[in-house]
Amino acid sequence: MIFINLTKKPCAYSVLFLFDLFWGKQMALVRTIVITGYGTNSHLETAHTARLAGSEQVDLVHFSDILACEYSLCDYQFLIFPGGFLDGDDLGAGQAASVRWRYLRDAHGVPLIQQLEKFLDAGGLILGICNGFQLLVKLGLLPHLNAGRFERQVSLGHNDSARFEDRWVSLRPNPASPCIFTRNLPEMTMPVRHGEGRLVVNESSLLAEIEAKNLIALQYVNPQTGMATQEYPYNPNGSPLAIAGLTEPGGHILGLMPHPEAFHHVTNHPGWTRGEMDAPGTLLFVNAIRYLRGSGPEA
Secondary structure (H helix, E strand, O other): OOOOOOOOOHHHHHHHHHHHOOOOOOOOOOOEEEEOOOOEEEEEEEHHHHHHHOOEEEEEEEEHHHHHHOHHHHHHHHOOOOOOOHHHHOOOOOOOHHHHHHHOOOOOEEEEHHHHHHHHHHHHHEEEEEEHHHHHHHHHHOOOOOOOOOOEEEEEOOOOOOOOEEEEEEEEOOOOOOOOOOOOOOEEEEEEEEEOEEEEEHHHHHHHHHHHHHOEEEEOOOOOOOOEEEOOOOOOOOOHHHHHEEEOOOOOOEEEEHHHHOOOOOOOOOOHHHHHEEEOHHHHHHHHHHHHHHHHHOO
């Protein structure tokens, strides 16, 4: 059962989703692929959350099985890179994995990067969580501004606190963002657990452009004021402009440092025994799946 409790706004959103799922007209089935291997450790929770959000098929696929052509990205509409410690974060978080995706070929000799290109050109959605976000920026898929799709423009560096941060944070979705995942969502809370989550840009003008084009999908906020903040620990890594999540101009890709899959049920919330309720991270998945049902690639 999907837990959706929006205490700050009416629950019309969840009602509409359930209507679509059980009583609405016949819509495209949603097939989700969650990539695992080489140090990922949040793949099971991520796959579970995708199922809770309504994806009919959710496959956990080891990266080596993509190389062996046992699975193909073209058979799916929703691609998720979950959190973890890819390759032990050697050479930087997500760096080695980005090199694999950029330069390796599958068993048929097709470059993996071409699979990613075809997946996106077909209208697929990509979600990168924590380590997955680090992979997406190092692959150059985010923010994809005035450059080729796989040209790196930003990175994620060590937290300003100089330590691994494991805490719950408050997040504000940007209502003006093109991001499909965050549309019409209220303020949310999720846990973070990372050592390299501070956004780093190669040019200050790029940061201004990211802001101007509303590619900041999620920001860390002070829970008392609801305003974006640089104050620690509300902003756990010191990311500029309180950036917690980024999208690209088409809104089909979301990378975020917090873990939405870690809040898919009321009992995940640290204040649930005191009756505290917040919008769960599951809603990011629900938005993606509702979009794919209505206007995504055909099943």
